[in-house]
Amino acid sequence: xxxxxxxxxxxxxxxxxxxxxxxxxxxxxxxxxxxxxxxxxxxxxxxxxxxxxxxxxxxxxxxxxxxxxxxxxxxxxxxxxxxxxxxxxxxxxxxxxxxxxxxxxxxxxxxxxxxxxxxxxxxxxxxxxxxxxxxxxxxxxxxxxxxxxxxxxxxxxxxxx
Amino acid sequence: xxxxxxxxxxxxxxxxxxxxxxxxxxxxxxxxxxxxxxxxxxxxxxxxxxxxxxxxxxxxxxxxxxxxxxxxxxxxxxxxxxxxxxxxxxxxxxxxxxxxxxxxxxxxxxxxxxxxxxxxxxxxxxxxxxxxxxxxxxxxxxxxxxxxxxxxxxxxxxxxxxxxxxxxxxxxxxxxxxxxxxxxxxxxxxxxxxxxxxxxxxxxxxxxxxxxxxxxxxxxxxxxxxxxxxxxxxxxxxxxxxxxxxxxxxxxxxxxxxxxxxxxxxxxxxxxxxxxxxxxxxxxxxxxxxx
Numbered sequence: 001x002x003x004x005x006x007x008x009x010x011x012x013x014x015x016x017x018x019x020x021x022x023x024x025x026x027x028x029x030x031x032x033x034x035x036x037x038x039x040x041x042x043x044x045x046x047x048x049x050x051x052x053x054x055x056x057x058x059x060x061x062x063x064x065x066x067x068x069x070x071x072x073x074x075x076x077x078x079x080x081x082x083x084x085x086x087x088x089x090x091x092x093x094x095x096x097x098x099x100x101x102x103x104x105x106x107x108x109x110x111x112x113x114x115x116x117x118x119x120x121x122x123x124x125x126x127x128x129x130x131x132x133x134x135x136x137x138x139x140x141x142x143x144x145x146x147x148x149x150x151x152x153x154x155x156x157x158x159x160x161x
Numbered sequence: 162x163x164x165x166x167x168x169x170x171x172x173x174x175x176x177x178x179x180x181x182x183x184x185x186x187x188x189x190x191x192x193x194x195x196x197x198x199x200x201x202x203x204x205x206x207x208x209x210x211x212x213x214x215x216x217x218x219x220x221x222x223x224x225x226x227x228x229x230x231x232x233x234x235x236x237x238x239x240x241x242x243x244x245x246x247x248x249x250x251x252x253x254x255x256x257x258x259x260x261x262x263x264x265x266x267x268x269x270x271x272x273x274x275x276x277x278x279x280x281x282x283x284x285x286x287x288x289x290x291x292x293x294x295x296x297x298x299x300x301x302x303x304x305x306x307x308x309x310x311x312x313x314x315x316x317x318x319x320x321x322x323x324x325x326x327x328x329x330x331x332x333x334x335x336x337x338x339x340x341x342x343x344x345x346x347x348x349x350x351x352x353x354x355x356x357x358x359x360x361x362x363x364x365x366x367x368x369x370x371x372x373x374x375x376x377x378x379x380x381x382x383x384x385x386x387x388x389x390x391x392x393x394x395x396x397x398x399x400x401x402x403x404x405x406x407x408x409x410x411x412x413x414x415x416x417x418x419x420x421x422x423x424x425x426x427x428x429x430x431x432x433x434x435x436x437x438x439x440x441x442x443x444x445x446x447x448x449x450x451x452x
Contacts, residue, residue, distance in 0.1 A: 001171075018215070019169045042197055042269045054243075054271040060197055061272075064171040064217060108268070130266020 005069045007032070008076030014063075022061035023047045026073060034074035034103045038132065045104040045131030049073050055111040057130075074103035077110055086110070089148030095140040101133045109145050121146065171215045177223045177331070181304045183216055185327045190214040192329065194224075194239040195272040197265070198281050224276070224331070234335040235300075238276025243267065245275060253335065256343040256362045257291040263347060264288070276330045279312070282320050285381030291345055291362040293378035293386045298334040303327045309334070319384035340364045342447055348435055350426055357381060358427055359435055363443035372399045377443060379436050382421040387436070389418055402448040408441070415440055 004013050007030060014029050026032040026049070035058055038046035042057040049058045050072040077083050086106060096102040105128060112119055112127035119127065124142050133141060172190065174180035184190060193199050193215045218224055224239035227248050234252055236245055245253070246261050253261075264270055264278065264287045278288045279299070289312070291297075297312045304327060315323055324330065347360035359381035366374040375396040378388040392414050399407060421432035 017169065018171045042265065042272075045266070045268065048268055055268045056271055057268050060269070062193075062196060064169075064215065065196070065219065111267075127267060130268050 001064070003063060003066050005066045005071060007071045008073060008079075009070075016063040018062065018064035020063045022049070022051075022058035022063070022066065022071070025063060025066075026058060026071075032073050032075050034078075036100055036103060038100070038104075043130070043132070044101075045108060045128075046101055048104040048107040048131070050077075050107065050111065055108060074107060077107060080110075082110055082113065086113075086145070086148040090141070090144035092147060093140040093144035095137055095144045096133070097135040097137055101131060105131045105133065105141060109148075113145075113148075119145075168213070169215060170213060171217055173217050173220050175220050175222075177221055177302065180216065180218065180221050180224075180329065181302065181327065184329065185304050187214050187216070188326045190216045192216050192218060192280075194218040195241060195274045195277050197269050197273040198277060226332075229337075232337060234337055236275055236333045236335065238279075238330045238332055239274045242270040242273050242275060242278070246270070252337065254291070254295055254338070254340065254343060254364075256340075256345040256364060257288070257295060257335065259345040260287045260291045260347075260360070260362065263345070275333055279315070279333070280322060280324070280330055282316055282322050284316060284384060284386050285357050285360055287345075287347060287357060287360055290360045290378040290380040290386055292333070292335075293380075293388050294362040294364050294376045295338070296336055296376075298336075300331045300334065301328050302331040303329070307331070313386075313388065316385055339366070341366050344443060344446065346439060346442070348439070359432060359439065361436070361439040361443065363440075363447075365447045367401060367447070370401050372396050372401060372403075372447070375447075377440065379419075379439065382419055382432050382436055384422070387419060389415070392418070396444075403444065408444055411444065412437055412441060 001018050002013060002015055004011065012030065014025060016025060023035060023037050026035050035049060036046040037059060038044035040059045042060045047058040048055055051061065052070050086109060090096065108128055108131055116123060121142050124145050172183050174183050191199065218239045221239065224237045226237045227240060228235045229252065234249065242261050242264055246258060249258060264273060275288060278286045292312045299310050299312055299315055301308050301310060301324060310323060317323055342365040344363045347357045349357050359379060361379050363377040365372060375393050378386050380386045392411060395411060416437060419433050419436055421429040423429045
């Protein structure tokens with residue numbers, strides 16, 4: 001089927017069988033390899049993207065749900081000022097030793113900070129409850145996020161409607 | 162039955178009537194809303210053995226409505242869990258709200274629907290025990306009309322629902338009663354991917370130190386949810402705090418009625434002991450809440 005949708009604010013048209021997963025379309029068809037695949041069943045958070053402004057696991061999104069959708073991946077979020085602040089703060093604490101989980105955790109964090117600009121450690125843990133860091137570096141990640149949260153955030157990124 | 166290589170056909174009704182007509186014509190079709198359960202079963206270029214036709218429910222606006230009356234909150238079966246929690250803040254019974262907030266993780270809750278959580282027919286799914294305790298009702302629709310079923314009669318057996326050919330779960334009715342004490346607790350295995358082992362919901366209403374109404378439900382022991390009106394009624398009218406004898410008598414009664422089954426992860430004995438601990442914890446906390 002032919003599918004038209006937006007990825008990082010750019011119109012995209014693909015031909016795909018309806019059952020393919022968004023994570024595969026992003027990585028294979030569109031070359032957006034910042035989105036990772038971990039568990040493939042919505043439990044590890046490596047593949048998180050925004051779909052119509054909502055945080056979702058791209059491994060759980062079938063292609064037939066995509067027509068007219070608006071997707072933001074880590075590559076899109078990386079263009080924002082919020083990302084720059086967060087990146088800087090996470091570099092200070094040295095979070096993400098291996099980096100595999102980083103795109104998913106940053107997408108979940110961006111989504112949290114858009115709603116709550118100064119989250120507590122407990123609120124951050126809840127927001128990241130669907131993200132697995134294989135290195136177990138949660139304390140440094142949370143410290144970094146709290147540092148980044150001190151910087152101003154816009155209302156919500158990636159949502160244009 | 163679909164064969165490997167069959168291409169997936171997706172139907173997108175825009176109204177409930179359209180959906181029911183399509184479903185009547187294609188009774189083997191896979192109903193697909195949030196897809197958190199189903200998506201992992203779809204194959205890229207063919208389909209699972211279940212069906213070669215998917216009916217996507219995401220465009221049926223009537224299935225995503227939420228409506229409040231004086232006595233009830235009625236939730237469309239395809240409303241995402243995160244939306245229910247957000248819209249239902251300060252309205253939903255706290256035990257149900259806690260249960261919904263404990264489902265999977267925030268991203269999954271943006272996709273998963275209450276109808277899906279129920280229709281998966283897994284009795285230890287997190288919404289089920291609270292819906293039993295609050296006497297939730299389910300509206301089932303088909304081309305021939307509508308019927309209401311209490312959730313306690315929705316699961317006739319393991320992995321089964323009472324939905325007949327061409328029927329869909331249309332909405333879930335939540336009674337809006339006042340409770341003085343309400344709890345939800347779940348016990349899970351230690352692994353991140355583990356499904357909840359047991360979940361427990363307890364509700365109590367009391368006045369001037371007298372227990373007026375008590376309800377509790379325990380999911381995960383076996384293929385259904387445990388609720389005993391007889392045990393609940395034994396507590397009603399009792400003066401708080403309950404005596405040790407009254408507590409032990411209730412637990413002994415529950416011990417006789419529980420029918421846990423051993424599964425691949427946990428023994429029946431462990432489930433029984435954990436279920437009874439949850440019940441004791443609930444009863445003891447009613448004491449504290451009434452102080």
